[in-house]
Amino acid sequence: MSFHVRQLQQEKRSRLKPLYRFLAASLTMAKPIHGWYLLWSKRNAHQKTRKKRVVMLKKMLLILISVLTVCILIAATVRGMVSMGLLNIGTVTSIAGAELPRDQYNQFNVLLLGQGDADHDGKDLTDTIIIASLDPDISKSAVLVSLPRDTYFLHTEKMAKGKLNSFYRDYKSHLIYQEGIDPEDAPAEALKEIGNEIGRKLGIEIHHTVNVNFSAFIEAVDAVDGINIDVPYDIKDTQYPDNEYGFETFELLKGEQKLDGITALKYARSRHTTSDFSRSARQQQLIGAMAKKVKEEGHITDTSFIASMLQNLSKNMESTMSLREMIGLASLAKNIDRNRIITMQFNDRNALYDGFIEPGGFLYAPPRNLFNGTAVLLPVSIPEFPVTWEQPKAFIKLLTNARKVYLNRPVLNILNNGAAPGSARKLATELIRYGFSINDIANADLESKQDKSILFGNNESKEILEEFFKSILNIENGLPPEGLPIEQQEDITIILGKDFNYQPIKSLL
Known part of the structure; x- marks a missing residue:
C-alpha cells in the first residue's frame, strides 16, 4: 500500500533574518568609518588647540614689542625734556648711569604682563604672562617663556590661591581695600608680589614686572602721527586673530605705506608666512621706524607731543621699574641678537591624555568639579604627590642656564x-x-x-x-x-x- 507525505502547513519565512543580516553588514562597513571619524575628530581637536597656541604666541611677541617700543619712547622723551631745559645735566647723568639688577648668572629677568584695555571685559585680568630672561653680555640672547592664563597656584606666600590671570586684579584690590594702601602705590606692589611668587614657583629671580595693554602700542604710533614703512610684499592674511580666538582678513599692499596705530598693530601681528616667528623682521622694522621718527622728525621738541606721550605711558603701562631702569632696559635690549631668541610655552600637551607631546608640556587639566566648574591647569607631578612645581622649575633652569645648547x-x-x-x-x-x-x-x-x-x-x-x-x-x-x-x-x-x-x-x- 503506497502513501504520500505532504506538508500540512508551509513553514513561514522569518522577516527578521534579512534585517539582522543587513544590520550586521552595516555595522561591519561602519566600523572603519567610525574609526576614521574618531581619528578625524582627534586631529581636528589638535588643530584647534594649535590655532589657539598660535594666537598666544603672537600676543607673546607683541607684548615684547610693546615694551621695547615704550622703552625707546621713554628714552626719546627724556632727551627731548633735556633739550627743552626741563631736566638738568645732573638728572640726565643719573638717568644715563642706571644699571639693571642681575642674578648669579649675570642675567636680567623681567615678567611681562599683557591685559585688555580699560573698557575690555575682565578689566585687570592679565591674559598674557611671559618671563623674559635677557643675557646681553655672553650669549646676547633672550629666553621667552609663556605661562597660560589658566595656570593655577594652590598656595601662595601672600596672595590667595587662584588662577594666574586674576592675581593682579585680586591682590591689587586686597592691597587697596583690605590693607589701606594708596591706590597709586598698589599696582606696583601687586606687580612686585606676582613676580616674586612666579619666581618662587619656577626657581628664577624675577627682578621687575611690566604690565602693558595693546593700546600702549597703538597710541605710541598715533602719538607720532603714524610711521612710514616700506612693506616688502603684498599681505593678505585671512587668518588674522581677533579677540575671541576667531579670525578676520587683514590686507596691506607692497610699497611705501603710512601706518596708523591700529594698522601698525596688525602689521606686527600678521602671520603672512608659515613660521610663527618669521614676522620678527617686520617687528624690528616697526621699532626702527618708531625710533627714527621720534629722533629725526622733530616730535621730541614738541611740548604737546611730550605731554601726549607721558599721558599714554601713564594710562597704558605699569611697572616696578624706575625711569632710570626703563632706559637701562632699552639700552640692554639693543645688545640682544634677534636671531638668538628662544621661545617656549608651558602647555598641557603632556602625552598623558592622547600620546601628543609638545615642548613645555608640563601642565595638565584636573577635573573641573574640583574647582567649582572652572577650567584650570596644574603642573604634572608624577611621580611626586601632592602637586609640586619641581619639573617646571627644572625646565626653566635648563632654558636659562643652558641656553647655548638650546641656541644650537x-x-x-x-x-x-x-x-x-x-x-x-x-x-x-x-x-x-x-x-x-x-x-x-x-x-x-x-x-x-x-x-x-x-x-x-x-x-x-x-x-x-x-x-x-x-x-x-x-x-x-x-x-x-x-x-x-x-x-x-x-x-x-x-x-x-x-x-x-x-x-x-x-x-x-
Missing part, C-alpha cells in the same frame, strides 16, 4: 640596543617635553646588544652638546659603535644599553 638647536636620535622595550620612547618624550627635537626613535641596527648606554655627537658643537647631555642623563659619551648606519646618526645620538634605567630629567639634575 640640536636634533637627536634615540636608539634602543638592549634596554627594556619602550625605553627609547619614554626618554624621547621626556626630551621633547624639555624642548629638544627628536628625529628618530628606533632599535639600533646593530648585530649584538650592548651592556652600557652611550651618546655621541656629530656636528661642530659636538663637545658642548655631548657634555650637556652626559650631565643631564648620566650617560657616558663615546664613539659611534662599529657598523651603526650613518642614517641612524644625528647631531646627538643616544644608544640605550642593558644598564639604562629611565628616570625623569628633574631627578637627574
